[in-house]
Amino acid sequence: VCIHRVRSCSSIRFIKSKYVCVFDKSAFKFSHQQRLFRTSAVSCGQIVQFKLSDIGEGITEVTVKEWYIKEGDSVSQFDSICEVQSDKASVTITSRYDGIIRKLHYNLDEIAYVGKPLVDIEIDTSKGVAPEEDVVETPPMSHEEHTHQEIKGHKTLATPAVRRLAMENNIKLSEVVGTGKDNRILKEDILNYLAKQTGAILPPSPKGEIIPPLPKSETAPAAPKDKARKIPLPVSRPLVFSGKDKTEPITGFHKAMVKTMSAALKIPHFGYCDEIDLTQLVQLREELKPLAQIRGVKLSFMPFFIKAASLGLLQYPILNASLDESCQNVTYKASHNIGVAMDTEQGLIVPNVKNVQVCSVFEIASELNRLQALGSAGQLGTNDLTGGTFTLSNIGTIGGTYTKPVILPPEVAIGALGKIQVLPRFNGKGEVFKAQIMNVSWSADHRIIDGATMARFSNLWKSYLENPASMLLDLK
Amino acid sequence: MVFQSSLKTCLQLSCILRTPKAGFRSSSGGLIIQSVSNDVYQNLAVEDWIHDHMNLENRQVLFLWRNSPAVVIGRHQNPWQECNLRLLRQKNIKLARRRSGGGTVYHDLGNINLTFFTTRKKYERMENLKLVVKALKALCPQLDVHVTDRYDILLDRQYKISGTAAKLGRTTAYHHCTLLCNADKFVLSSVLKSPYKGLKSNATPSVPASVKNLFEEDPSLTCEMLLDAIAEEYATQHQTDHQITLINPADETVLPGINNKTKELQTWDWVYGKTPKFSVSTCFNIAYKDSVLDVKVDMDVKHGRIEGCNIDLPEQWLPPALCSELVKNLTGSKFCPNETTTLATTLLRVCPQDDDLHSRWNLLCENMIMLM
Numbered sequence: 001v002c003i004h005r006v007r008s009c010s011s012i013r014f015i016k017s018k019y020v021c022v023f024d025k026s027a028f029k030f031s032h033q034q035r036l037f038r039t040s041a042v043s044c045g046q047i048v049q050f051k052l053s054d055i056g057e058g059i060t061e062v063t064v065k066e067w068y069i070k071e072g073d074s075v076s077q078f079d080s081i082c083e084v085q086s087d088k089a090s091v092t093i094t095s096r097y098d099g100i101i102r103k104l105h106y107n108l109d110e111i112a113y114v115g116k117p118l119v120d121i122e123i124d125t126s127k128g129v130a131p132e133e134d135v136v137e138t139p140p141m142s143h144e145e146h147t148h149q150e151i152k153g154h155k156t157l158a159t160p161a162v163r164r165l166a167m168e169n170n171i172k173l174s175e176v177v178g179t180g181k182d183n184r185i186l187k188e189d190i191l192n193y194l195a196k197q198t199g200a201i202l203p204p205s206p207k208g209e210i211i212p213p214l215p216k217s218e219t220a221p222a223a224p225k226d227k228a229r230k231i232p233l234p235v236s237r238p239l240v241f242s243g244k245d246k247t248e249p250i251t252g253f254h255k256a257m258v259k260t261m262s263a264a265l266k267i268p269h270f271g272y273c274d275e276i277d278l279t280q281l282v283q284l285r286e287e288l289k290p291l292a293q294i295r296g297v298k299l300s301f302m303p304f305f306i307k308a309a310s311l312g313l314l315q316y317p318i319l320n321a322s323l324d325e326s327c328q329n330v331t332y333k334a335s336h337n338i339g340v341a342m343d344t345e346q347g348l349i350v351p352n353v354k355n356v357q358v359c360s361v362f363e364i365a366s367e368l369n370r371l372q373a374l375g376s377a378g379q380l381g382t383n384d385l386t387g388g389t390f391t392l393s394n395i396g397t398i399g400g401t402y403t404k405p406v407i408l409p410p411e412v413a414i415g416a417l418g419k420i421q422v423l424p425r426f427n428g429k430g431e432v433f434k435a436q437i438m439n440v441s442w443s444a445d446h447r448i449i450d451g452a453t454m455a456r457f458s459n460l461w462k463s464y465l466e467n468p469a470s471m472l473l474d475l476k
Numbered sequence: 477m478v479f480q481s482s483l484k485t486c487l488q489l490s491c492i493l494r495t496p497k498a499g500f501r502s503s504s505g506g507l508i509i510q511s512v513s514n515d516v517y518q519n520l521a522v523e524d525w526i527h528d529h530m531n532l533e534n535r536q537v538l539f540l541w542r543n544s545p546a547v548v549i550g551r552h553q554n555p556w557q558e559c560n561l562r563l564l565r566q567k568n569i570k571l572a573r574r575r576s577g578g579g580t581v582y583h584d585l586g587n588i589n590l591t592f593f594t595t596r597k598k599y600e601r602m603e604n605l606k607l608v609v610k611a612l613k614a615l616c617p618q619l620d621v622h623v624t625d626r627y628d629i630l631l632d633r634q635y636k637i638s639g640t641a642a643k644l645g646r647t648t649a650y651h652h653c654t655l656l657c658n659a660d661k662f663v664l665s666s667v668l669k670s671p672y673k674g675l676k677s678n679a680t681p682s683v684p685a686s687v688k689n690l691f692e693e694d695p696s697l698t699c700e701m702l703l704d705a706i707a708e709e710y711a712t713q714h715q716t717d718h719q720i721t722l723i724n725p726a727d728e729t730v731l732p733g734i735n736n737k738t739k740e741l742q743t744w745d746w747v748y749g750k751t752p753k754f755s756v757s758t759c760f761n762i763a764y765k766d767s768v769l770d771v772k773v774d775m776d777v778k779h780g781r782i783e784g785c786n787i788d789l790p791e792q793w794l795p796p797a798l799c800s801e802l803v804k805n806l807t808g809s810k811f812c813p814n815e816t817t818t819l820a821t822t823l824l825r826v827c828p829q830d831d832d833l834h835s836r837w838n839l840l841c842e843n844m845i846m847l848m
């Protein structure tokens with residue numbers, strides 16, 4: 001049995017310990033923790049100049065490329081302070097002390113010198129970490145022997161204060177999950193581990209991190225619990241959630257959406273919904289899919305929806321129009337540039353297929369393929385994204401039935417398509433059959449579109465899709 | 477990839493870590509590992525993982541890897557300055573930022589990457605490169621290769637076949653280098669030429685060099701042969717078995733936490749956002765109808781986002797209100813063609829529907845996007 005020594009005087013730097021051993025449970029008291037909590041630094045700390053240590057290869061100067069901290073930040077030992085570069089080598093400089101940064105000696109892109117002060121750190125002298133005097137000469141090796149415990153070949157990072165806490169409470173560092181940087185074990189992690197053992201209610205942790213559950217893969221195979229320990233009583237603990245709110249400015253895609261939707265707010269919307277029986281269209285598409293594949297094009301339902309919409313717009317051109325700012329004039333657009341809402345990694349974009357009125361279903365499919373490829377690669381050009389006159393949104397690929405789409409100015413109408421569901425319906429003979437049903441939700445600008453027009457357009461569109469052969473009669 | 481099965485085994489890396497002395501004759505064991513992946517982000521993540529998690533007190537590691545086409549910039553470099561981003565996007569070539577310093581390189585399957593992991597104290601680049609040269613000469617005695625004091629390896633005293641970079645942490649360090657066996661020189665030279673003008677920055681610049689493939693000197697050479705030769709030389713020098721362990725950079729059981737590292741390397745904030753502050757000051761001509769106009773643009777970019785922007789247009793060519801809206805919206809946005817396109821096209825929705833105005837607007841925006 002090895003005996004460990006705990007020096008109780010305040011000027012300890014490192015604990016020269018062997019491995020943790022079992023000790024009498026009666027000595028296990030929570031009161032030990034109190035003097036190990038970090039008290040907030042009072043200004044009477046000692047300022048230490050942390051000098052840039054030897055980089056190796058005889059290098060004497062480096063360029064400071066990035067600061068990870070600023071004046072006033074508190075740092076722990078081993079936290080990254082800055083990144084310097086020398087002759088193709090990028091070096092991360094880490095702190096030797098716990099404390100508060102009081103001064104940065106260099107600005108970005110300035111040359112820093114080995115052996116000269118890099119930052120000034122104010123150390124809380126009550127914690128008793130004496131600064132090293134001869135910083136340049138001390139090789140990193142001695143640090144490692146004292147402060148690293150090797151568990152299964154992995155380094156276990158923890159400050160001396162944390163190690164002391166673990167040792168006093170008979171905890172193997174290998175069994176604790178570290179939540180700090182580089183998986184470092186923090187005081188909170190030891191306390192959490194303790195709480196789980198005894199069911200005690202912890203004092204609130206000063207850092208306010210969410211307490212992570214112990215993931216199975218990272219703990220050592222379950223160490224046999226000490227028989228002398230009591231079975232923890234099921235104590236109801238208050239749920240401790242200490243996540244932080246995060247505020248960030250709105251930029252890019254979100255900004256674009258804010259602009260568009262704020263403008264759309266000025267349009268008085270009305271909605272009109274219906275259900276479409278796509279049984280025949282589903283069959284037709286199955287037949288045509290391989291033909292399109294041979295020509296190198298993926299055929300979805302959208303090209304049919306788009307072409308049918310264009311045929312409908314020929315009869316009801318007011319739905320393909322635009323109202324001017326002062327609401328004095330309405331412009332009937334000649335081209336049917338039908339927009340297709342796309343969901344990309346960055347957000348919503350709406351490219352449009354130009355001149356659908358003169359395109360075949362196959363040409364529309366081909367163009368959609370091109371737009372989809374560019375959209376997912378984030379390479380759509382301004383031409384593809386402007387000039388739209390009418391929009392369809394196939395939200396059904398993700399899910400949903402009826403929705404309330406928002407019109408994209410300067411257009412006056414939009415249609416959202418739900419998912420295709422197999423539902424029972426009655427046919428002409430009064431028999432129940434399996435129907436492929438899709439819901440459509442239209443929104444239109446009530447300043448120039450009335451309900452009757454929208455309904456008639458929708459009925460026409462619906463009839464083309466429910467009976468695809470009828471499209472042949474009107475195709476130009 | 478076809479591996480010579482007699483020399484390579486697929487052991488769990490964690491087994492190696494748990495029993496440091498098993499299988500190695502001396503305490504300064506060398507471990508040779510090779511990645512089964514060609515994904516640049518996954519492979520860079522392995523380097524990070526070893527650097528952060530592996531104990532290199534009694535062991536040194538050699539990591540062998542190859543990537544499918546990718547451009548890799550140094551930690552403190554500016555991708556706009558270093559490569560043709562438009563061409564990369566068109567050709568679907570990936571862009572990665574590594575954590576080590578140094579310049580920009582082009583990787584494809586004809587290029588091999590070697591990473592030497594040691595403790596900080598044992599960091600020694602010259603030794604590593606001499607090892608590589610020794611291996612090359614053993615394989616191909618007539619090769620004229622040598623190491624320069626800039627840590628490049630030159631072929632025939634003039635062609636660069638290898639570039640070097642390094643990363644030093646608190647306790648560990650790594651030195652990695654490339655080696656051109658049979659890379660596509662044409663693509664290499666076209667992607668590493670930046671078309672962007674008017675950039676001013678303190679980012680580390682690359683030093684261009686003439687390159688040559690080893691394959692051109694000796695057509696019998698393949699990447700496999702080079703990897704084997706170098707592994708053998710490493711094994712000899714570290715008195716260890718010439719046994720290459722394969723690792724899968726997607727395997728969380730062997731490398732816990734690796735997938736997070738891979739994801740981080742792919743984020744926009746890392747690849748583009750880590751670019752040191754720079755400014756763009758340039759002008760372009762727009763030909764519209766019968767006239768040609770000069771447009772002057774000044775932008776400051778910090779963390780990859782536009783901090784300040786100024787566009788100088790001939791008066792009244794576009795409504796001033798619209799222009800100031802554009803400038804206001806660009807400020808704070810990413811210096812990215814995709815975002816700029818989205819913003820510019822959205823702004824068009826809320827302004828007068830005039831075809832002439834739209835054409836002019838699109839012209840201006842297309843040119844702005846070309847700067848990114």
